Amino acid sequence: MNLFLKIKTLFLSFVINFFNGDNYHNASKFYHIYKIWNNINLDGIDGDYIEFGIFKGKSLLHSVKTYKKMNTKKEIKFFGLDSFEGFPVENHSFYKRDNFSVDFNRVERIFKKYKNVEIHKGFFKDTLEKDEFTKKKFSFVFIDCDIYESAIDVFEYIDNKISNGGFLMIDDFTSIDKNGNSIYKAFKDKLNIDQYIYFTSYSNGQIYRKI
Numbered sequence: 001m002n003l004f005l006k007i008k009t010l011f012l013s014f015v016i017n018f019f020n021g022d023n024y025h026n027a028s029k030f031y032h033i034y035k036i037w038n039n040i041n042l043d044g045i046d047g048d049y050i051e052f053g054i055f056k057g058k059s060l061l062h063s064v065k066t067y068k069k070m071n072t073k074k075e076i077k078f079f080g081l082d083s084f085e086g087f088p089v090e091n092h093s094f095y096k097r098d099n100f101s102v103d104f105n106r107v108e109r110i111f112k113k114y115k116n117v118e119i120h121k122g123f124f125k126d127t128l129e130k131d132e133f134t135k136k137k138f139s140f141v142f143i144d145c146d147i148y149e150s151a152i153d154v155f156e157y158i159d160n161k162i163s164n165g166g167f168l169m170i171d172d173f174t175s176i177d178k179n180g181n182s183i184y185k186a187f188k189d190k191l192n193i194d195q196y197i198y199f200t201s202y203s204n205g206q207i208y209r210k211i
Contacts, residue, residue, distance in 0.1 A: 028202040029171070030062050033142070035200075036167045036207065037066050040139050047076070047139030047163040052124060052154050053146060053171075054080040057107045063142070064114055076139070078117045081127050082107075088123055089149050092177040125153045139163050144171040148181035155190035162210045168196065171205045 039045075049067070054060045060080045067076070084104040104121050111117040120127045124145070127133070141158050145151055162168060176182050187193065196208040 025203045026058065029059060029205065032169065032200065032202045032205075032207060033059065033063050034066050036140055036169060037063070037070060039209075040165075040167065041070055041072050043165050045139040045163055045165040046074075047137040047166055048079065049076060049140045049142075050079040050081070050136070050138050050158075051142040051144065052081050053144040053150070054082045054107065054119070055144070056102055057110050057119075059142065059144065060117070061110060063140070064111075064117060076116065078114070079133075080107075080111070080117065080119045081124055082119075082121065083123050084121055087147055087150065089147070091179055091181075092147060092175070123153075124150060124157075128153065128157045133157075136161055137163050139166045140169070141166070142169045142171075143183070145183075146172050146175070148177060148179075148183060148186050151183045151186035152190055155186055159191055164210055166210050167199065168208045168210065169205065170207070173204060173206045175204060 049063060051060050051063070057080065060078065064078050067078075082102075082104075084102050084107070086101050104119075108119050111119055120130075138158070138161055141162055143151060143154055145154060158168070170183060170187065173184050173187075174182055195210050197211050199207040199209045201207070
């Protein structure tokens with residue numbers, strides 16, 4: 001190994017290990033949210049935005065601001081859903097209530113000034129039974145619910161609610177729980193995947209487009 005290559009390798013290794021892995025994940029996620037909105041606006045795809053599992057609201061806020069900065073004249077609504085109390089079951093070493101409980105009131109305050117944003121507290125199945133969700137169409141669906149059991153309810157709901165040309169962004173796509181289940185398995189079992197084409201990947205996430 002020549003000296004330049006050795007120095008470059010040591011430098012890149014230092015940079016990569018210096019920064020927290022979550023920072024890389026979030027940066028990649030934010031970039032792909034921008035890329036999705038750019039394609040939606042380019043093709044004039046109609047529909048609202050819905051995010052399943054907003055946690056502290058960072059991705060949702062980024063999505064709202066990204067859409068606004070693109071100066072689009074279309075008025076859409078943004079829906080953020082989360083239990084704010086953890087998961088309906090615990091069968092993964094990391095995805096547990098202790099790691100993902102968050103103050104609902106604090107998150108709600110972040111979005112108080114945005115008239116087109118609604119935050120819904122509760123498990124997905126209960127929230128999606130509300131009348132306002134029965135006839136919705138979405139141009140952008142972001143699933144960040146982490147576990148198979150939550151994803152089942154999401155995929156059953158969105159199967160006929162994504163607009164043609166709309167995007168489906170799925171975080172933690174291949175994370176496997178103690179039962180061998182994953183969000184990929186819920187995606188394959190509960191969604192008509194023949195309607196979707198693979199768009200791109202980021203970290204442990206994948207993005208599909210309905211065509």
